[in-house]
Amino acid sequence: MSPLDWAFLPLQRYFDFAxxxxxSEYWWFYLLVSILSMACGWIDLAVDPTAVVGVASLLVSLATIIPLLAVSVRRLHDRNRSGWNLLKPPAPGIVMAILAAFGPFGLFVGTIIFVGTCLWLVVLLCLPGTSGPNHYGEHPYGLQYYAT
Structure with a gap:
């Protein structure tokens, strides 16, 4: 498959969380969404420089949030992880807000926890998937891959 095929595949699997x-599917789609978001930001800035959120950016965000969540869940499934792992980075944000009440040290600790969980999620999304079938289905390429 070409990179464009990988980039548009999540749009064809819009509500498919299984x-x-x-x-390649995840990162090419992520790149597509990033490019679309930047282009819409520039368009919104050209149309109305005083707007906080432009119409084009809002429409692209609304159109891509479900496929981005779905492909993220499927990417975690490829690592044999539950899609609920996507909720781990926002959880420390709540802890950070609570710890901020205890002053700057609490805010610092909460920030470290938040950044750590975000990095953990990025690492999970970057690692290769499990070889062969796992709990969530067959290998996405249909081949037996053995990670070295």
């Missing part, structure tokens, strides 16, 4: 997605 199964597995390889790294």
């Amino acid at each position: 199964g597995r997605s390889p790294r």
Whole structure:
């Protein structure tokens, strides 16, 4: 498959939270969404420089949030992890807000926890998937891969 095929595949699997997605599908789609978001930001800035959120950016965000969540869940499934792991980075944000009440040290500790969980999630999304079938289905390429 070409990079464009990988980038548009999550749009074809819009509400599909089951199964597995390889790294190429996730990262090419992430790149597509990032480019679309930047382009819409520039368009919104050209149309109305005083707007906080532009119409084009809002429409792209609303159109891509579900497929981005779905491909993220499928990517975690490829690592044999539950999609609920996507909720781990926001949870420390709540802890950070509570710890901020205890002053700057609490805010610092909460920030470290938040950044750590975000990095953990990025590492999970970057690692290769499990070889062969796992709890969430067959290998997305349909082949037996053995990670070295």
